[in-house]
Amino acid sequence: MEENYSFIxxxxxxxxxxxxxxxxxxHYRYLNTRRTVRNFSPDPVPLEAIDHIILSASTAPSGANKxxxxxxxxxxxxxxxxxxxxxxxxxxxxxxxxMKDEWVKDLAHLGTNWQxxxxxxxxxxxxxxxxxxxxxxxxxxxxxxxxxxxxxxCGMLLEAIHxxxxxxxxxxxxxxxFLNAILKRPENEKPFLLIPVGYPEKETLVPxxxxxxxxxxxxKY
Ligand code: IYR
Numbered sequence: 001m002e003e004n005y006s007f008i009x010x011x012x013x014x015x016x017x018x019x020x021x022x023x024x025x026x027h028y029r030y031l032n033t034r035r036t037v038r039n040f041s042p043d044p045v046p047l048e049a050i051d052h053i054i055l056s057a058s059t060a061p062s063g064a065n066k067x068x069x070x071x072x073x074x075x076x077x078x079x080x081x082x083x084x085x086x087x088x089x090x091x092x093x094x095x096x097x098x099m100k101d102e103w104v105k106d107l108a109h110l111g112t113n114w115q116x117x118x119x120x121x122x123x124x125x126x127x128x129x130x131x132x133x134x135x136x137x138x139x140x141x142x143x144x145x146x147x148x149x150x151x152x153x154c155g156m157l158l159e160a161i162h163x164x165x166x167x168x169x170x171x172x173x174x175x176x177x178f179l180n181a182i183l184k185r186p187e188n189e190k191p192f193l194l195i196p197v198g199y200p201e202k203e204t205l206v207p208x209x210x211x212x213x214x215x216x217x218x219x220k221y
Pocket of ligand 1: 107112114173174
């Protein structure tokens with residue numbers, strides 16, 4: 001039996017070539033001002049903005065439109081403290097033997113170490129989980145291209161955070177299973193990234209690093 005699936009008109013805005021080029025350059029210049037920040041001010045952020053930021057991320061394309069993500073927003077100071085303790089336990093082991101020497105050397109110029117005070121200082125943490133499958137009333141259903149989908153959503157999240165004048169850190173404590181226990185997330189949800197969000201500490205510094213030029217990241221055929 002043929003099913004009736006509905007399609008609706010797509011509303012598209014088409015710019016002139018000149019306007020297209022202008023917008024692309026402006027957007028690049030704007031995105032190029034984003035920096036990962038590791039020192040946060042404790043100033044609170046308006047939580048209504050966080051809702052919009054998460055809705056923005058959740059507009060990302062996803063395999064079969066399954067939207068296989070969940071964004072956990074943590075502002076509770078006690079929970080942040082628990083996350084810090086658990087993350088630092090893992091990171092201590094990582095920085096003291098689990099990461100090979102080459103990796104530790106590659107990170108040296110960023111000034112990172114096993115200590116993660118930002119997990120308590122930042123006014124909020126967004127823990128993103130990928131749903132490797134769905135689990136509803138004991139029933140398992142499939143998701144597709146989960147890593148790709150959630151990665152795209154996180155990129156859009158970072159852009160939305162930047163657009164609002166907030167800063168973020170894409171933190172990757174490893175392994176991150178402790179997030180399931182602390183945030184009481186079900187087994188089908190796997191932690192993907194832990195992103196402190198807020199305002200930068202006054203006069204914070206960031207590493208003096210360069211982005212690759214077009215010739216290094218793009219090949220034209
Ligand atoms: N997860 C550790 C180590 C780390 C790894 C990479 I690759 C970085 O770009 C930065 C840090 C940490 O968060 O410190």
